[in-house]
Amino acid sequence: MSTGNAPGTRVYMDANATTPLLPEVVDAMRPYWIEQFGNASSIHLDGQQARTGLDRARETLAEFFNCHEAEVVFNSGGTEGDNTALFGLLHPGDHLITTSIEHSAILQAAKKLEHFGVQTTYVAPQPSGLIDPTDILRAIRPETRLISVMLANNETGVLQPVSEIGKIAADTGCFFHIDAVQGAGKVKFDVRQFGCHLLSISGHKVHGPKGVGAMFVRRGTPVESLIVGGSHERRRRAGTENVPGIVGLAKAVELAMHSIEDGTIARLAGLRDKLEAGILALPGTGLNGVMPNGKPAPRAANTTNIWFDNLEGEALFIGLDLKGIAVSGGSACHSGATEPSHVLMAMGLDKARARASLRFSLLKTVTEAQIDRVLQVVPEAVQQLRTLSPVAAGTLS
Known part of the structure; x- marks a missing residue:
């Protein structure tokens, strides 16, 4: 079965889990x-x-x-x-x-x-x-x-x-x-x-x-x-x-x-903001202008945690992975866990919102082309989920 992911086109957005050696x-x-x-x-x-x-x-x-x-x-x-x-x-x-x-x-x-x-x-x-x-x-x-x-x-x-x-x-x-x-x-x-x-x-x-x-x-x-x-x-x-x-x-x-000192982190923050704004502006994602989890508090330059309203985060995570985008539903130390994030729950999110949240964490080596690729793939994955789930489609339309 094709995953829709051409060799060499994967985009890794899980830097908070681990990073490659330079x-x-x-x-x-x-x-x-x-x-x-x-x-x-x-x-x-x-x-x-x-x-x-x-x-x-x-x-x-x-x-x-x-x-x-x-x-x-x-x-x-x-x-x-x-x-x-x-x-x-x-x-x-x-x-x-x-x-x-x-x-x-x-x-x-x-x-x-x-x-x-x-x-x-x-x-x-x-x-x-x-x-x-x-x-x-x-x-x-x-x-x-x-x-x-x-x-x-x-x-x-x-x-x-x-x-x-x-x-x-x-x-x-x-x-x-x-x-x-x-x-x-x-x-x-x-x-x-x-x-x-x-x-x-x-x-x-x-x-x-x-x-x-x-x-x-x-x-x-x-x-x-x-x-x-x-x-x-x-x-x-x-x-x-x-x-x-x-x-x-x-x-x-x-x-x-x-x-x-050389502006790399400032550049990284700019690309994170572009990714964040692009996802929040996508039609049909169900975000309805909701701010990312943790905003407007000061955040590390590479991290955004976004709530996809009325979508199951695990399903979207898998859908993105099949399309070549590596993200996370939370801490890598809890991979395979069925419980929602203790961090998001402590912040007052209910279980549904916590389960519908994904973390995008960027490598220092991320490129603008990779950001553009993610912004192309996310709406595709969301649309596929809506098509597969009539209930979700009804709540998101």
Whole structure:
């Protein structure tokens, strides 16, 4: 059966799930797979060559975070970083404040900690998806030890007021962690301005390799290591360092810093806005001028989450995939799940609207021609669904 998709014409619009390696990243990693393959903890020449690559990568991450090199800890990615912040700081009797729109790496860790006597307050967002800092302040108790709030939401792209929350944490003596996995490379980073004690990023969200990430851990923060068994990373994360991955992460981060300064991110926002406006203007989609989920709150430049009124989002997702357009119904970590997005539900959407919403997240390398292709395909897919579903056709006409 033909899918209506010619070879080479697929358009990938699921960057918030993962991104491809940029050629410069592959080139940076290649020597550390073959020629400079040593263990960075070994003191012979082969080990020291690997150590040099590791040290240079740490310098790059320190510049990216705006912190001291000693405050950079390499790990396996965002999930490990998020888990480290919670399990490494919280003890029975402590109180955690987080939000109901966090990634599952935070929410599931919090649920597990509740079994060990850690109490959690889940702050709900406003309908726009924004967290009100005053709601964080109201939730603080004498036993509050940690506040954890994401920088950019993975489903809506909404940017949270982390600097304001950081000031609240400082004023009240709480530790503050930021899950910055989706914000990395899309907004300018400065952990001092954010006011956080811990911050997590992941390589594969910034055109780097999968299975590698980094944390900022402010000096003096008493976070315990999740993984023990060696003196790696100044005893903060045991295990032989993945030097090729770390070097690739550093190169991706270096390119991300340039993309913020050279106008790439501004260009990306413009293409996202064109895509968004084009979809909302399409006749017969049933959108009726409804704004995307998360708008008018400030959002990451590459993300839009759009409600297709009276259409089943899963059916449209499949229809677009068959036509060569890769999008998402929500977090990739919940692929195959039948429940609607917890993020959209927390924002006050009913189940029908949450199920009828799709996320378009653009790569930094997206072209205007690809945007035009999506704007050609979406109405075709919607029209086919209307034809197949007389009930939907009646409600959309």
